[in-house]
Amino acid sequence: MSEVHAQTVAYVRDTMLPEESPPITEAGAVKWLRDNLFSSWLNALLTIASLFIIYWVLSHILGWIVYGIWDADSLTECRAIRDSLYGEGANVACWAVLGDRWEQLLFGFYPPQVYWRPVAALLVFFLAVAPVMFQRAPKQLLYLTAAAPFLCYWLLWGGSIWGPVLVAAGFGIGYAVLKFATPVIGNLGGMIATVLVPLIYWVVLVGPLAGALDNILPIGIRSIASNQFGGFMLALVIGISGIVMSLPLGILLALGRQSDLFIINKFSVIFIEVIRGVPLIVWLFTASLLLNYFLPPGTSFDLMLRVIIMVTLFASAYMAEVIRGGLAALPRGQYEGADSLGLDYWQSMRLIILPQALKISIPGIVNTFIGLFKDTTLVVFIGLLDPIGLSNSIRATTDWNGIYWELFIFIGLCFFVCCFAMSRYSQFLERKLATDRR
Amino acid sequence: MNKSVFLGTLAVAGLAAGIASAQSTLEQVQSRGALNCGVTTGLTGFAAPDASGEWQGFDVAVCRAVAAAVLGDASAVEFVPTTGQTRFTALSSGEIDMLARNTTWTFSRDTDLAFEFVGVNYYDGQGFMAPRELGVSSALELDGATVCIQTGTTTELNLADFFASNNMSYEPVPIETNAEAQQQYLAGACDVYTTDASGLAATRATFEDPSAHVILPEIISKEPLGPLVRHGDNEWGDIVRWTLNGLIAAEEYGITSANVGELAAGTENPEVNRILGTEGDLGAMIGLDADWMQRAIAAVGNYGEIFEGNIGESTPIGLARGLNAQWTDGGLLYAPPFR
Incomplete structure (x- = not known):
């Protein structure tokens, strides 16, 4: 055999070649680029066009952001500093307004000596929700969870x-x-x-x-009146109260709507449809304006409390429908299984139905939370100074009149951080609870 | 059962309302120890909180003067920020004792809404601002212009009236807030911006190059802005009215926050003495003590000082006195005699 070979082939390799890395065009970043960005001439064209657009947008925004001026006392001073640094009329941000007013944007008119109190209240809130949100948190924290609403209230409003x-x-x-x-x-x-x-x-x-x-x-x-609350703290107080209270209320309403008891059923249906059928801004105006005529003059039924109640009721109507969706998605067999075990209504709800229904509803629930949190900015229309309202007040001072985007960017960032955190948590929860269907 | 509970609550509320309203506004303010004063949520020069949360401004000074006169403490004011929609309800429902929120005195507000305008602290009027390069020197040359205009205000109606009566056409660019208007105007979304002349001046002062914009000479509306109170408590209205008049008169007679202590010792001028309470008993006639006006002037200064400190030519807003000068200087400020 070898002889035949020797005549037909000039050379036969009798050792293995060492492994070589694939050609540069078929591996690593280049392959990825070729596959994803330049796989055909049309794609290549589109990629280049997109890159140009991204560059064009960033080149206009990045400089404005990065070269922004942080240290000034007024817009005029900002412009003077800019002129000396980058030349007349350069387009850069004036972040100094945030340095000057960030405390106001976060805490409103809360007395600066006691800023630690809202911060402490927020910490208490985080500690209190930890055992509810994460299984690994120590269970002793549940005592704090029970005390947290009263502790937070006391920290925020003070008094006896x-x-x-x-x-x-x-x-x-x-x-x-x-x-x-x-x-x-x-x-x-x-x-x-x-x-x-x-x-x-x-x-x-x-x-x-x-x-x-x-x-x-x-x-x-020291007692702090509600009208001292403002800024991002106001949004958080209204948002968190609304979120915490609307979930249990929503569950009750959802169960009520499925109930066979005539009055409870009709009450839930009417409540949900009426509250959900009217825009939130109308309810806020009702809270701030209409209620005043019914209450005796001089009684100060706190405006913030009224707003919190309205926001909670509004969110709970939405919540009820989201949870009803979860309840409806459960197969009939689950209800019958609960009955066959001899569980009473509350037991079957608590042990079998709600855990499954709530799990299905997580994206919807968090969606409602995020919506509710962002809707707190609507209070600006009834004269409460939330971040948007304060941005208006800040622009009304002679120092900062003319500032526009800087404030909105800061407020937007604050809201984004909160909403993004909520969204990530809901995804974490979904993965953790994904015990079936995969 | 629910219905009867509701009706019962209403009845109790009504009863309580009857009892509460038996107390006059002055007594309520004094027993509360603070004046609830409605202001804007923010208008340059007129009312805005500073970095430490203290409200400052031309309208705010009126609140402080009343608080100083009634309670002896210019800081005993709870400022209630109100929007265009909430201001009148806040006043008529009793949430605030007075409103000092650059509100135009009109027939229907005074009568139909049952308010009492106690005077005018700023005579404003609607004007136009245009870029200098547009080359217009009069509002009558604005035929066919695009106009940035805040919606839902009297300015919108005035604008329509002005263009219709001069047989011109315009294209409105509706906007919501003054800050938004500045952005739109600077971006060239409209040829001219129209709002109250004081607002135009404040806006122009914030531009990179104010001299590139002109405020046209025409003023197309009358906007007398003043503080107001509810119908039904004339004694309280008198207190606010005469505090405002006192500030105006103080400028006329040369009483300032600096020399009020000195003048309070007694002067040759009987009118000054009556204002400051060293002669006569004007304070007692409105249910206050004799020093009420002394305290108000000492706290915030006279009208001229308030004007200069907040919106006058020494501030970035740089408004001239114009119509808001004393009648002796050719303006419209004319305080009735203190007698």
């Missing part, structure tokens, strides 16, 4: 500590009634008493009791 403590005690009373009165007066009676007793306690007793306790043992921090 007894008010929040006594209001919180109302929930304890409600629990005690549920625990001890239900065996005596039966389920329905117990349920009604659980709602009524704390309500009566809150309305009748808390005020005088708090006053009395404050006289005996005055513990408190």
Whole structure:
């Protein structure tokens, strides 16, 4: 055989060639470029055109952003500095307005000496939601979660500590009634008493009791009125309160809409349709203007509280429909399975139906949260100074009149950070809970 | 049951309203220890919070003067920012005690909305601003121009009236806020920008090159801006009216924040003495003490000082006194006698 070979072929390699890396056009960045950007002459053309557009946009914006001036006391000074640095009429940003007013944009008119309080409240909020949001967080934090609403309220508005403590005690009373009165007066009676007793306690007793306790043992921090709130803090307070309260309310409404009990069902349907069918701005005007005529003059039913209530109700109507979508997506067998296990209504909801329905609804729920958070900027129309409102006030001072994009960019960034974080968390949650269907 | 609870609540609310309104506005302000004063959410020179959150401005000074007169403390003011939509409801519902929000005194606002304009603290009028290179020197040459105009204001109606009565046509570019208008105008989206002359001056002052823009000489509307109160409490209206008049009169008689303490010791001029409470008992007639006007002037200065400090020629806004000069200087400011 080898002889034949020797005659027909001049040379036979009898060792293996070492492995070589693929040609440069078939590997690495070049291959990626060829595959993705220059795979045909049309694609190449489009790529170049796109690159040019990106370059054109960036060349106009980047310089404006990067060369922006950070240290000045007014727009006029900004322009003087710019003229000396880059020559007359160069187009650069004047970020100095943020340096001058960032505290106002974040905290509104909150007294600067106590800026630590809203910051602390935000930290408490993060710690309080940690055990709810992440399984790895220590479970002891759940006690903080229960206390957080009252603690945050106290930190933000200040005043005597007894008010929040006594209001919180109302929930304890409600629990005690549920625990001890239900065996005596039966389920329905117990349920009604659980709602009524704390309500009566809150309305009748808390005020005088708090006053009395404050006289005996005055513990408190400086009280801050709602009209001092502003800026991004206002957006966060309204947004977070709305988010935290609208989820449970939305779940109840969604269950109510599916309920067989006539009154509860119709109430839920009417509530959802009416609240959802009217624009939020109309509800805000109702809260700020119409309610004033019904309340006796002189009663100051806090405007911010009114806004929070309206935003919460509005978001909960949306939330209810999102969750109803999740409930409807569950196969009938899940409900029947729960029944066949002998679970009562609340048990089956808590253990079988809602965990699945909520999991399906996560993208919709977070979508509603993000929408609600951004909708807080609408309060500018009723004269509350949220970031957008403050940007208007800042432009109204002679120092900064004429500033435009810088403020909007800063506000936009703040909102983006919050909304993007919410979006990432929802994706994390979806991946974590993806136990089936994959 | 729900209905009866609702009606019951309404009845209680009504009853409480009856009781509460038995208290006069002055008593309410004094027992509260603070004056609730409605201002704009921000208008250059007239009202805006500074970096430390203190409200400053021409309208703000009126609030402070009233607070100084009534409560003895110019900082005892709760400023309530109001928008164009919320201002009148805030006043009529009692959320604020007075409104000092560059509001034009018109027939229907004074009568139909049941308010009491207590005077005029700034005589404004609608004007036009155009780039110098457009080469117009009069608003009558604006036929066919595109005009940036804030929607939903009286300026919009005035503009339509002016062009119609002069048989000219225009194309409106509707905009929402003054800041947006500046951007649109500078970007060339419109040939001319129209708003109140004070606003035009403030806007032009912020431009890179103010001299490249001219404010046309025509003023096409009357905009008397002044503080207002609710109908139904004339004593309170009197206090606000005469505080404003006092500021104007103080300028006329040369009382300033610097010399008010000295003049309060007594002067040759009986009118000055009556304003400052060293002669007569004018303060008691409006339910205040004798020093009410002293405190107001000491706190914010007289009308001229307020004007110069906030919008006058020494500020970037640089408004001339014009119609807002004293009647002795050919303006319209004419405080009735303190007697």
